Structures are given as structure tokens and as C-alpha cells.
Amino acid sequence: MEPSTNNPFPQLFLRIALAAALLSAVADRFGCWPASQSAWGNMTTFIQYTGKITSFLPAGLTTTNAYLATFAETVLGILLILGYKTRWVAMATGVLLLLFAISMTLTLGIKSTFDYSVWVGSAGAFLLSTQKHYRYSLDALIA
Numbered sequence: 001m002e003p004s005t006n007n008p009f010p011q012l013f014l015r016i017a018l019a020a021a022l023l024s025a026v027a028d029r030f031g032c033w034p035a036s037q038s039a040w041g042n043m044t045t046f047i048q049y050t051g052k053i054t055s056f057l058p059a060g061l062t063t064t065n066a067y068l069a070t071f072a073e074t075v076l077g078i079l080l081i082l083g084y085k086t087r088w089v090a091m092a093t094g095v096l097l098l099l100f101a102i103s104m105t106l107t108l109g110i111k112s113t114f115d116y117s118v119w120v121g122s123a124g125a126f127l128l129s130t131q132k133h134y135r136y137s138l139d140a141l142i143a
Contacts, residue, residue, distance in 0.1 A: 008135035014128050015080050015137075018093055021121060022077035026070055046070075053103045072096055083137020087129050094125035 028038050029046045040046040043066070050066035051059065076096065079089040101118040113119055134140055 008133075011128065011131055011134065012136050014124055015083060015086070015090075015134075018090075018121060018125055018128070019077040019080035022073040022080070022093070026073050026077070029070060043070075053100075053107045055107050056103075069096075069100075083134050083139050086134040086137055086139050087131070090125050090129035094122050094129060097122035097125060 024033075025039075027033060028040050029043050031038075031042055033041075035041055040049060047063055047066040050069065051062040054062060054065050057065070072092075073096070076089055076093045079085065080093065097118050101113045101122055104113045104116070104118065
């Protein structure tokens with residue numbers, strides 16, 4: 001059975017899943033998840049983690065990188081949920097997750113990237129960016 005290209009739900013699911021992953025990571029940095037389920041729990045710990053995965057960059061950039069990543073994940077997550085400028089937002093999400101994957105691979109090893117599914121997230125975002133139409137989105141309402 002050939003898959004239908006008219007079914008908008010897998011695309012919508014991918015958009016929401018990517019957004020949820022991005023926004024969940026941001027929420028963790030601000031202590032919104034219980035400690036037992038938290039990777040960082042606060043921004044200070046996330047800044048330290050950022051320093052670890054960007055150790056090949058000057059140390060003075062660590063805090064800036066942490067806040068830039070948090071800002072980017074927040075904006076991209078919200079725009080993915082809304083479905084606004086979806087093609088470009090999906091492409092930016094793919095690039096951001098690819099940068100995370102490369103940084104994690106260089107500093108923590110390849111296994112960490114599989115545990116956090118950053119390659120899958122990046123690939124999914126790039127796939128989303130190739131779609132022709134984004135039904136159930138602001139893009140569709142505006143068009």
C-alpha cells in the first residue's frame with residue numbers, strides 16, 4: 001500500500017514533536033521539570049553543560065552560547081507549533097540540531113547524540129522543511 005501524500009497528520013505530528021522537544025529542553029533549564037526527570041534543572045547547570053559541549057570554542061562564549069541556544073529553541077519551538085514560516089523554521093531547527101549533534105559528538109562522543117536523538121530530530125526537521133504544504137498552520141491560513 002502506497003502512503004498517501006494527502007495525509008496532513010504525520011507532518012503535524014512531526015511539527016508538534018519537534019516543538020515539544022525544543023520547548024521541553026528550555027523548560028528544564030528554568031526548573032519546570034521535577035528533579036527526577038531533569039537533565040539540567042537550572043540555567044547555571046545548563047551553562048556548565050554548554051561549556052562542556054562547546055569546549056573547542058573560547059570559554060568566554062559559553063554563557064552567550066547557552067542563552068543563544070535557549071532563545072533559538074524557544075522561538076523555533078513556538079513558531080513550529082504555530083506553523084508560521086514553517087519551511088524556514090524547520091530548516092533552522094534542522095541546522096540547530098545538527099550543530100548540537102556535531103558539538104556533542106566532538107566532545108562527548110557519538111553515543112550521547114543517539115541517547116538524545118539529536119540526529120533524528122535534525123533529520124526530521126530537514127524532512128519537514130521539504131514539504132509542499134503545511135495544513136493546520138498559520139502558513140495555510142495566510143495563504
